Amino acid sequence: MVDKGQVYERTPQVSRELIDWLESQFQLKSPDLDTQERVIFYAVGQRSVVDHLTALFKEQNETILESQ
Numbered sequence: 001m002v003d004k005g006q007v008y009e010r011t012p013q014v015s016r017e018l019i020d021w022l023e024s025q026f027q028l029k030s031p032d033l034d035t036q037e038r039v040i041f042y043a044v045g046q047r048s049v050v051d052h053l054t055a056l057f058k059e060q061n062e063t064i065l066e067s068q
Contacts, residue, residue: 014057022050 026046031039 011056011060014053014060016057019050019054019057022053026050 026043026049028047031043
C-alpha cells in the first residue's frame with residue numbers, strides 16, 4: 001500500500017505507449033454548447049493530466065538524448 005503523503009525522489013518513467021493510449025482515451029476536443037460546466041471541468045482535468053504526462057515524457061527523452 002502506498003502512503004499518500006509519500007514524496008517520490010524521482011519521476012517514474014512515462015512510456016510512448018501510455019501517452020498514445022491516453023491521447024486516444026482523452027482526446028482534445030471542444031465541448032458542445034449544451035454540455036454542462038461540471039462535465040467540461042471534469043474533461044479539462046482529465047486532459048490536464050494527459051498534457052502533464054506528455055510533458056514529462058518529452059522531458060525524459062530530451063534528458064536521455066543529452067546524456068548520450
